Amino acid sequence: MRNAIRMSPLLALSACATGGADNMAPPPPPSEMACDASGLEDHVGHQASASSGATLLKLSGARTLRWVPPRTAVTMDYRSDRLTVSYDDDMVITRISCG
Numbered sequence: 001m002r003n004a005i006r007m008s009p010l011l012a013l014s015a016c017a018t019g020g021a022d023n024m025a026p027p028p029p030p031s032e033m034a035c036d037a038s039g040l041e042d043h044v045g046h047q048a049s050a051s052s053g054a055t056l057l058k059l060s061g062a063r064t065l066r067w068v069p070p071r072t073a074v075t076m077d078y079r080s081d082r083l084t085v086s087y088d089d090d091m092v093i094t095r096i097s098c099g
Contacts, residue, residue, distance in 0.1 A: 033081045035062035035098035043096060048087035056096065057083055068095075 037060055046052055048067065057065045062083035068074055070089050078099045086095040 033061060033063035035060050035081060035083050037083065037096050037098045040096045044093050046093050048085065048091045048093050052093070053085065056085060060098070062098065 040056060040059060043052065043056060053065050053067065060083045063081035064079070064083070066074070066082055066084045068084060068086040070087070074084070080098065082099060084095075084097050084099055085093055087093050
């Protein structure tokens with residue numbers, strides 16, 4: 001039993017081991033479908049809807065669309081292929097940005 005107790009920390013540490021230096025490199029940035037929100041300011045004040053979301057997604061060139069409802073926390077991770085659209089309680093778009 002004593003040997004099993006000594007092995008436990010080693011087994012726990014081995015579970016955290018990575019596959020080597022190749023796993024340490026950050027993933028390459030996506031080259032296609034990068035978001036560009038310039039020129040979308042005119043849509044602030046418009047009604048948030050599936051139709052307006054599809055239009056904004058197409059105009060921005062983004063791959064994904066993230067809707068941000070009022071009083072909602074969102075992650076701060078940056079994704080160059082994501083368009084983020086915030087709206088208020090009346091479903092009116094208040095902010096449009098990439099990331």
